[in-house]
Structure formats: structure tokens, C-alpha cells
Ligand SMILES: [Ca+2]
Ligand SMILES: [Ca+2]
């Protein structure tokens with residue numbers, strides 16, 4: 001017998017409460033979500049808000065229960081306003097222990113891949129940011145390290161050349177879909193920052209005088 005989404009939902013509900021201000025959603029393991037055309041809808045992400053989606057890849061043990069899904073990508077659809085900096089992160093809580101190695105992708109409403117990341121987060125976790133100009137429906141997908149194009153077919157079987165053990169593509173994960181208003185701030189160069197703080201200090205002295 002397979003424990004399906006009800007078990008996943010109840011066992012992960014505790015984790016969902018950990019992020020204050022974020023909406024929580026759970027992968028529905030009873031329904032295929034392996035293509036953008038069959039994506040699971042998880043709602044609207046508002047400016048300054050986030051949706052945390054709890055899901056699994058392959059077979060994982062959660063609190064002693066075996067939770068099973070396929071090894072195909074998980075697609076989630078969401079709506080977002082225009083002029084938003086979107087950040088997609090995939091966190092694997094067991095990553096440091098098992099070399100969990102996800103990939104994350106962002107797709108437009110017609111299935112065009114807009115951005116992809118493998119290891120932009122801590123360890124082998126994924127993180128990407130993308131400026132959304134036009135409001136509408138977009139798709140976020142979570143795959144394993146071995147599926148570069150999110151089609152459910154492994155593109156790489158050996159490790160990534162690091163000489164370490166083969167990364168793991170069966171894992172539980174939290175996909176966070178977060179938005180903030182406007183373009184991401186451009187980091188100020190060090191020299192400019194120093195000049196800026198010197199001017200600020202000067203202005204403060206003038207004001208105090
Ligand atoms: Ca899944
Ligand atoms: Ca799935």
C-alpha cells in the first residue's frame with residue numbers, strides 16, 4: 001500500500017507552520033504533475049509574499065512512512081503580478097546527509113523555459129531569481145540533478161565529475177515561490193559604498209552641528 005497525499009500533508013503540515021507569512025501547499029501525489037500542461041495549481045504569490053510547496057521525488061521515508069511518487073519532474077503553476085522579482089528556491093532538508101541534488105526551472109504560460117538552476121543554493125540545492133515583467137500564469141518545476149530539460153528522462157547517469165558519490169535524486173523538498181516588488185537591487189560597488197557612507201557621516205555631522 002502506498003501512503004498518498006493525505007499522509008504527506010499531515011506529516012509535513014508541521015513544517016508548513018515554520019514559515020510565518022508564507023502560504024503552504026502540498027504536492028498532490030494522486031495526480032500526475034510531470035508536465036507544464038498537467039501542473040498542479042498552488043495559487044497566487046503576492047508582492048512580499050511566498051508559497052512554500054512541500055513535495056517528494058521518488059520514494060522517501062518520512063517519519064517512518066514510505067511516501068512514493070514517480071521520478072518525473074513536479075510542475076506547479078502560480079500567478080504573479082507584473083514587475084516582480086521572483087525567487088525560486090528548492091530546499092532539501094536531508095541534503096547534507098544524502099547528497100540530495102535538485103534542479104529548479106521557471107517556465108512561461110506557453111511552456112517556454114525562462115530560467116534554470118542546479119546548485120545556486122546551499123549544498124546542491126537550487127535557487128534562481130528572475131524579473132517577471134508581465135503578470136500572469138507561470139510554472140515552477142522541480143527535477144533531479146540528472147534531468148536538465150525537465151522531461152522526466154535522465155540526461156546524466158554518473159556523478160557530475162566531482163569524484164564524490166553519485167548525487168541523490170530521490171528526496172523530500174520545499175519549493176519556495178517568493179516575490180518582491182520591482183527589480184532586485186543591484187549591489188553597490190565597495191568604493192561607492194564607502195563614499196556613500198562617508199557622505200552620510202558628513203551629513204549627520206552637519207545636522208548635529
Ligand atoms: Ca513529486
Ligand atoms: Ca509528481
Ligand SMILES: [Ca+2]
Pocket residue numbers: 101102103117118119120124125126145
Ligand atoms: Ca542541484
Ligand SMILES: [Ca+2]
Pocket residue numbers: 146147148149150151152153154155
Ligand atoms: Ca531529461
